[in-house]
Amino acid sequence: MAESHVVIVGAGVGGLAAAIDLAAQGLRVTVLEAADQPGGKMRRVPAGAAQMDGGPTVFTMRWVFDELLDRAGVGDLGDLVTLRPLQVLARHAWDGPKAATERFDLFAxxxxxxxxxxxxxxxxxxxxxxxxxxxxxxxxxxxxxxxxxxxxxxxxxxxxxxxxxxxxxxxxxxxxxxxxxxxxxxxxxxxxxxxxxxxxxxxxxxxxxxxxxxxxxxxxGVWSVNGGMHALARALADLAERLGVTLELGQPVSTIETKGGRASAVKLEDGRRIAADAVLFNGDVNALALGKLGGEVSRAVPVVPPAVRSLSAVTWCLNARTDGFPLTRHTVFFGKDYPGEFRDIFKRRRLPAEPTVYICAQDRLDDADPDAPAPDGPERLLCLVNAPADGDILSPALDPSEIQACQDRTFALLQRCGLRVELDPSSTTITTPRDFARLFPGTGGALYGRASHGWQASFTRPGARTRIPGLYLAGGSVHPGPGVPMAALSGRQAATSILKDLTSASRSRRVAMPGGTSTG
Known part of the structure; x- marks a missing residue:
């Protein structure tokens, strides 16, 4: 098994976790990533001259990563990144007559x-x-x-x-x-x-x-990561390389090939072909099902219909001056009609008339004085509202005019709650469901795979193995589900499946039969 070569498509946290596990067990591992940075949705986004997290911002279940690193024999997570436990998990405010004064902190x-x-x-x-x-x-x-x-x-x-x-x-x-x-x-x-x-x-x-x-x-336990969540992705990628993993950024894969009904190689858009004993796909499973990695592997998993996709989002990555409402690291502003928000998104397939607004103030301390003034100068803010995952559909609900109307509603809510944000287009990056659909093929902009609706939803996510031998899955669209620690667990489960299957195949190849004939 030591000579086996595993190719991982995608350097999201699931792919990186699998790469670390596999390399620590002595396998040859190549990770191919289409983007110019590792992390998948844990990406860095420009806001003018500043750089900031444009994806996940909440770090929990630290034990997942401590176990990963312990298994690899390289200490614990605190040896890779600087973590700070939050005391204020989130601050909350509600639109209404008391919007400017009514707030609630959830504490550790x-x-x-x-x-x-x-x-x-x-x-x-x-x-x-x-x-x-x-x-x-x-x-x-x-x-x-x-x-x-x-x-x-x-x-x-x-x-x-x-x-x-x-x-x-x-x-x-x-x-x-x-x-x-x-x-x-x-x-x-x-x-x-x-x-x-x-x-x-x-x-x-x-x-x-x-x-x-x-x-x-x-x-x-909730932690902030010094340097942001992308620093965690970068640290995991660096660790994988120290363990011998070959990581190639800016290398999109066009096709996963099969031979004899088994995954056998990947072909890159630059024409290169890399043979593999196992291929791990760390992307949205719907990309496989829709044939975006070639028709040979489209039967690996069932298609996820648009009607059952999870939420998408509209995000604003800002480097802006603020005043008024005292933000903490994580702040949530609720609209007046919470049921209506989800009816708009999942039933009417439109941006919500009364959105909930989440803000990650990436330069703030979580336990700051509730009445402390804003930082002296611009600060980095990720603002997010939920949206329908129709980024691959020609729907007027996501046209630029509707995005602008959503922006107006979003920042009007913040204003009513007492938060004033000086929007500067030159220091703002807006990402819409259509942008997410382009960034993450097969998703339509859905950020979490299949929506967890109904008691059966969790059992419809595929596991690590697919219908095609030698082809495996990791990421937020597979079991055990979305979120940074869950995606890492999916990568570890995929690595376990790969190791088990390759070990089994290796033993089969070495079985000595009577008469000295070797058989598989």
Whole structure:
């Protein structure tokens, strides 16, 4: 097996995690990335002269990366990047009569959060929050080893591993919004914790109550990465190269070839052909299904129809002066009509009339004085609103005039909440669903693969193996789902499958039969 060559298409976090695992086991690994930087969606985006994170901004589940590096024998994550645990997980504000003054901080310290809930909603809601936290933890602990870390994704298998009693407690058939309505009486808290569905590109009104586990994940620790999330991608890429991985940036792959029904090579757009004993595709699975990597591998996975795509987004990467509302590292501004936001996106297929606005203030400390003034000078802000993933459809809902109207609504909401942002087009990069569709082929702009709607959604994501022997999958569109740590886990599961299959094949090739004949 030591002479085996694995080619990985895509240097997202799943591909990098797989490369590290495989190289640490002595395999020859080549990673090919179309972009000029590693990280996939963990990308750097210009905002005028500044550079900033234009993708994921929240780092959780550190243990995933500590285990990856420990397995590779290179220490832990703190040896690669500088991490800072956040004390304020997020600040929240609501549009309405009290928009300029009403705000709520969610803390890493549960006691501080309870005090904040008591001030916002009363003592009874504090008790309900405690029950909610306990249930979120139960769901997470039930699914961590039976589903999240397990490559087998069927419901019968999950029940066998966890037991019928435990599985019934995770509320797979209730929606997240229904479950939150039982826990909280204050609609603002329902809205706040319902937003966790958007972490996987879903609507809280259609996603399963199991997504309450995201609350436990965040309360278990959120970190900022010095240099931004892209610094994490760069550090993983550097580590892979130190372990012997060949990383080629700016090298798009045009075709994954097969021979005898098995993945055998990749062909690059520059005409080169690289033979492989296994190919790992670290991109959206729909790119394979739609034939964007060649007709030979289009049957590897089923097509994801546009109707079941996850959320896309409109983002503004700004280097701008701000004033008024005291931002923290992560701040969320809620519109007046939360159900209407998701009806607009998933039913009407248009940009929301009442958007929720997320801002990552990348130059702010999380525990700054709530009344502290803005930085003296421009600061880097990622502003994001949810959008339909119709970037590959000729829909007037995403025309430039509609993007401009969405921008007007977005910054008007911020203004009503007391935040003034000096927009300067020369220091702003806007990314729309059409841009995301171009950046990530096959997605239509969807940022999380298939939407996690309904109890079966999590079981429809493909696992590491495909219908084509020798072709494997990693990334946010496969099991165990979207998000930086989940994508890394998918890469590790793919590496495990590759190692197992190559070992099995290697042993088969070396079996000695009577008479001295070697057979495969």
């Amino acid at each position: 310290d549960p006691a501080r959060t309870e005090a904040a809930i008591g001030a916002l909603s009363g003592r009874a809601e504090v008790e309900r929050f405690r029950d909610f936290r306990a249930e979120a933890e139960r769901i997470y602990l039930t699914l961590r080893d039976t589903f999240i870390r397990n490559s087998q994704t069927s419901m019968p298998g999950l029940v066998r591993r966890g037991g019928v009693g435990k599985m019934s407690r995770i509320q797979p058939f209730a929606t997240l919004w229904e479950a939150l309505g039982k826990h909280f009486h204050d609609p603002r808290l329902q809205q706040l914790f319902g937003r966790y569905a958007t972490y996987v590109g879903a609507s809280p009104f259609q996603s399963p109550a199991t997504l309450m586990l995201v609350a436990h994940v965040e309360l278990d």
